[in-house]
Amino acid sequence: MNSINKKIGGLVMSVKEMSAKEVARKVINKDELFILDVRNESDFNDWKMEGHNIEILNTPYFELLEGVEDIMDSIPTNKEVLVVCAKEGSSILVAEMLSDAGLSVSYLQGGMKAWSEYLEPVKIGDLTNGGEIYQFVRLGKGCLSYMITSNGEAAIVDSTRNPDIYVEFASKIGVKIIHVLDTHLHADHISGGRKIAEITNATYWLPPKDAEEVTFEYSPLDSGNVVNIGNTNIDIVPLYSPGHTIGSTSFVIDEKYLLSGDILFIDSIGRPDLAGLAEDWVGDLRETLYNRYRELSDNLVVLPAHFMIMEELNDDGSVAKPLGTLFEENHGLNIADEAEFRQIVTGNLPPQPNSYQEIRETNMGKMTPDDDKQREMEIGPNRCAVR
Amino acid sequence: MNADRLLDAKGLACPMPIVKTKKSMNDMETGQVLEIHATDKGAQADLAAWTKSGGHDLIQSTEENGVYKFWIKKG
Numbered sequence: 001m002n003s004i005n006k007k008i009g010g011l012v013m014s015v016k017e018m019s020a021k022e023v024a025r026k027v028i029n030k031d032e033l034f035i036l037d038v039r040n041e042s043d044f045n046d047w048k049m050e051g052h053n054i055e056i057l058n059t060p061y062f063e064l065l066e067g068v069e070d071i072m073d074s075i076p077t078n079k080e081v082l083v084v085c086a087k088e089g090s091s092i093l094v095a096e097m098l099s100d101a102g103l104s105v106s107y108l109q110g111g112m113k114a115w116s117e118y119l120e121p122v123k124i125g126d127l128t129n130g131g132e133i134y135q136f137v138r139l140g141k142g143c144l145s146y147m148i149t150s151n152g153e154a155a156i157v158d159s160t161r162n163p164d165i166y167v168e169f170a171s172k173i174g175v176k177i178i179h180v181l182d183t184h185l186h187a188d189h190i191s192g193g194r195k196i197a198e199i200t201n202a203t204y205w206l207p208p209k210d211a212e213e214v215t216f217e218y219s220p221l222d223s224g225n226v227v228n229i230g231n232t233n234i235d236i237v238p239l240y241s242p243g244h245t246i247g248s249t250s251f252v253i254d255e256k257y258l259l260s261g262d263i264l265f266i267d268s269i270g271r272p273d274l275a276g277l278a279e280d281w282v283g284d285l286r287e288t289l290y291n292r293y294r295e296l297s298d299n300l301v302v303l304p305a306h307f308m309i310m311e312e313l314n315d316d317g318s319v320a321k322p323l324g325t326l327f328e329e330n331h332g333l334n335i336a337d338e339a340e341f342r343q344i345v346t347g348n349l350p351p352q353p354n355s356y357q358e359i360r361e362t363n364m365g366k367m368t369p370d371d372d373k374q375r376e377m378e379i380g381p382n383r384c385a386v387r
Numbered sequence: 388m389n390a391d392r393l394l395d396a397k398g399l400a401c402p403m404p405i406v407k408t409k410k411s412m413n414d415m416e417t418g419q420v421l422e423i424h425a426t427d428k429g430a431q432a433d434l435a436a437w438t439k440s441g442g443h444d445l446i447q448s449t450e451e452n453g454v455y456k457f458w459i460k461k462g
């Protein structure tokens with residue numbers, strides 16, 4: 001600690017460590033935070049921390065090696081200041097320099113790498129007969145995953161890469177994971193589904209049409225089959241809803257929640273091109289959004305697998321809205337003309353997620369990159385939606 | 388490629404490869420070439436950006452078995 005506690009004019013200015021969890025709380029609480037991001041400009045432009053009251057400045061660390069004088073005027077003294085970099089090394093260096101210059105600052109523990117992986121568990125609600133549903137919000141990357149519990153048993157949906165988070169959470173709340181499900185074969189993040197199933201002896205369910213090339217055993221999710229957890233009536237009813245991928249499946253839970261995967265988001269809709277040609281699947285996407293989902297109850301609360309912008313977060317940090325509200329407010333559900341829909345969905349596609357082909361192959365079991373490589377493949381924003 | 392000086396930054400994590408590169412460059416003459424070996428993947432983009440902002444010239448870069456090599460001409 002001595003090395004990072006500096007005595008300046010009798011005052012001890014220290015460099016503090018801030019965890020991704022603490023930052024997540026600040027983002028959800030809409031606290032004010034000033035971030036000095038010292039990564040290079042292209043990494044910063046590709047992907048950065050976001051929040052309602054986050055002010056952010058990008059100055060690469062290698063431009064600050066001579067000193068921080070040039071940026072001192074740009075750093076507020078009335079706000080908490082956090083220095084971030086890719087892993088943490090450079091942010092410590094810069095934080096120490098700012099501390100030497102008389103500021104009290106923190107650095108992000110584990111850097112953007114840790115931020116990319118951090119999950120904030122948020123309870124969405126109670127289910128009939130005592131069950132609960134939790135949403136795991138991956139603030140740094142916009143991925144949402146779920147744990148549904150009933151009578152001591154749990155199901156996990158669309159898990160992210162690190163199985164420990166779910167296994168530990170299940171043990172903390174005293175439930176046993178017996179089912180692991182993915183709504184589709186993900187292209188933007190590596191699924192932890194297979195690993196969780198291995199660790200817990202749970203059944204791993206995948207939509208068969210997305211799983212034709214997978215190299216491991218799984219249970220096929222077919223429309224109409226019901227995955228039960230607990231001894232009560234908490235049924236997970238899969239609903240075949242192609243469009244984002246050919247096999248995309250939605251789940252209706254407890255007649256209350258609609259897990260829409262990457263088909264429908266709060267403020268956008270799924271993109272149809274990540275596993276094939278947009279033109280081939282745009283028709284399926286339209287059919288799902290404009291017909292299949294229309295037949296469902298407006299009261300179902302939509303719980304998607306992603307969010308794209310911080311505005312999609314509710315005040316408690318959750319990402320959820322009634323289907324009826326989305327039919328009114330989500331632009332992607334309100335394009336009456338089919339040709340216009342096709343044009344918008346296939347003509348406005350954002351860049352594809354980083355390493356999306358490799359991520360798909362990893363999720364199929366065709367390649368098994370080491371941990372570092374997997375982490376690196378996932379770095380960056382998710383780009384699964386069309387707005 | 389001929390270099391006037393070699394900097395071995397293998398095994399060093401960010402920000403050290405650039406800190407050391409900068410230090411080596413300070414001791415060199417304009418037009419001389421520094422060859423750098425590094426294993427930190429982040430060094431790739433950072434060295435390229437640093438070279439540009441410092442007015443130097445990244446002549447060549449390669450990757451072989453996890454070792455990144457760079458040749459930078461002092462500007």
